Amino acid sequence: MKKNHEIWYERGFLLLCGFSVLLPLAILFYFVAQVVMDGFGRLSLQFLLGFPSRFAEQAGVLPGLVGSFYLLLITGLIALPIGVGAAVYLEEYGKRSRLATLIEVNISNLAGVPSVIYGLLGLAVFVRALGMGRSILAGGCTLAFLVLPIVVISTREALRTVPQGFREASAALGATKWQTIRGVVLPEAMPGILTGAILALSRALGETAPLVVVGALTYVTFLPNSLNSPFTALPLQIYNWVSRPQAAFAANAAAGIVVLLILMLAMNMIAVILRGRMQNRR
Amino acid sequence: MNVEQKEPARGGAIETREIVAGFDTREVLHGISMQIQPGQVTALIGPSGCGKSTFLRCLNRMHELVPSAFIRGSVQLDGQEVYDPELDPVFLRRRVGMVFQKPNPFPSMSIRDNVLAGLTLTNRLKASEADLLVERALNQAALWDEVKDRLKSPGMSLSGGQQQRLCIARSLAVDPDVLLMDEPCSALDPIATARVEDLIQSLAGDYTIIIVTHNMQQAARVSSRTAFLLSGELVEFAETNTIFTSPRDQRTEDYITGKFG
DSSP, X not given: OOOHHHHHHHXXXXXXXXXXXXHHHHHHHHHHHHHHHHHGGGOSHXXXXXXXXXXXXXXOOHHHHHHHHHHHHHHHHHHHHHHHHHHHIIIIISTTOHHHXXXXXXXXXXXXXXXXXXXXXXXXXXXXXXXXXXXXXXXXXXXXXXXXXXXXXXXXXXXXXXXXXXXHHHHHTTOXXXXXXXXXXXXHHHHHHHHXXXXXXXXXXXXXXXXXXXXXXXXXXXXXOSTTSXXXXXHHHHHHHHTSSSHXXXXXXXXXXXXXXXXXXXXXXXXXXXXXXXXXXX | OOTTSOOTTSOOOEXXXXXXXXXXXXEEEEEEEEEEOTTOXXXXXXXXXXXXXXXXXXXXXXXXXXXXXXXXXXXXXTTEETTOTTSOHHHHHHXXXXXXXXXXXXXXXXXXXXXXXXXXXXXXXXXXXXXXHHHHHHHHTTOHHHHTTOTTSBGGGSOHHHHHHHHHHHHHHTOOSEEEEESTTTTSOHHHHHHHHHHHHHHBTTBEEEEEOSOHHHHHHHOSEEEEEETTEEEEEEEHHHHHHSOSSHHHHHHHTTSOO
C-alpha cells in the first residue's frame, strides 16, 4: 500500500505538469484572443484582395499574400530537393566519414543561427554577387537557405526511423543501394519527410528579418510578375502597419496577423493530416 | 537413365574454403570449409554466438554490409568465385535469396507489390508477366489461397506466419538458385512454424536451401544434411540422420543430447 506522502507527491507532480501545459496555452490564448478582437472588424474580402493604401480603411494584404505564396514556392523548390538529398547522403552514404561528421556538426549549428544573419548572407550572395537584385528570387533563395538545416535535420530523423531490416531485405533481393533508397527507404520515411518540409515552410512563411535585409519593400501596389520583381511578404506588411502611429493601422496589423496565423495553422494541419493518412495506409 | 528425372542443371552448389570472418578485431569464424549440395536442404545448428548467422551472411555477401565486417577465404557458387572483386554482390544476391529471422514485408507495399518488390526495385519487371509471377510465387510459398482475394491489402495486414511466407514468396519471385534462411521460424507460433517447415520441404529439390536453426527437431525434420558449428569452427557436417543418431564427435553428441547450448 502506498504511504500518504507518496500519494501527495504523486498529485503534486501531476499538478506541476498540468500547470506547465496550461501556462503557455493560456498566454497563447490571451494573445490570439487579443489579436482576433482587434483585427476581426477589418477582416473582409476587400482586405484580402486589396492593395496597401494611405487610408487604413482601404488597405489590403494582397501583395503580401501573393508575395508570400511565391516566396514559399521558390523556397520549397530549392530547399526540399537539396535538403532531402543532403540528408540522404549524410544518413545513407557518408555515415562514418569524417566529412559527414563535420557537416553534421555544422548543420546543427546553422539551424541555430539568427535569421538576420541569413539575410546578410542573402544580401551578399544572391542580391549582390549573383546579381539577382532586390528581387523575389533573391528573397526565396535566402529563405531556402534559412530552412535548409531544418529540412536536413527532419529528413535525417525520418530516415533514421526506417528499420535496418528493410534495407537488408531489399539488398538481399539484389537491389543496389540507390534502388533500396528510392524504392524502400524514401517511401517508408515519406510521412516524416513531408511533415518536416511543411513545418520548415511554415517557418519560412513567418520570417521577416532576412527579407528586410535582402531589401523587400513594405509598400507595394502591384503584384510580382516575374522572378526579378520587387516584392513584399505578409509578415513585412504586418511589420509596416505595426510601426505606424495611427490606431487604424494597428487594427490592420492585427487583421494581418490573423490571416498569417490561419495560413500557418492550415499548413500545420496539412502536415498532420498527411502524416495520419500515410500511416493509415500501412 | 530416367529422362523424367529432375535435371541437376539448376545451379546452387556452394563450396566454401577456409572462411575467416568477423567484426573489427573479433574473429567470429575461424576457417570454415563446406561443400553444400545443390537442391538439398542443409541445416546449420549450434549454440548462440557460434557464427551460424555470420556464416550464412557470408554466402550472399550480406556480411560485408556491416561497416566493421571483414572476411577472408573463398566461396564458390557453381564454380564461380563469389568474392571475385569483379563481381557486383548485387548480381550474386539475385541468385542467392535470403529470408530473415523477423518477417519483414515492406510496410508501404501491398501483398502483391511485396512479391514483386525484387523485380520492381531493380527495374526488371515486365508488366505482362506480373500477374502470373505473383500467383506462381505465392503458390510456391503456399500462401496463394489465403491471400488471392486481397492482393491489394498491405503486406503488414497478414499474420506473422503469413508475413514470413510472403517474404519467402518475395525471395522466390526473383528466381534464385539458393535460399538462405536465418532462423525463419523463431518469431512464429508452432502452427505457423509447421506450415513454413512443410513449405521448406516442398521447395527442396528446386532450390538449394540453407537454414540456420536453434531448434534441433526442426533441423531433423526439414534437412537432409546438417552442419554443427561451435565457436566459429565446423565440428561436424554429415547426413542429418547420422548427426542425430550416431555423431562422430563427442561435442556434437553433447549438444544434440542437450548437455550444453
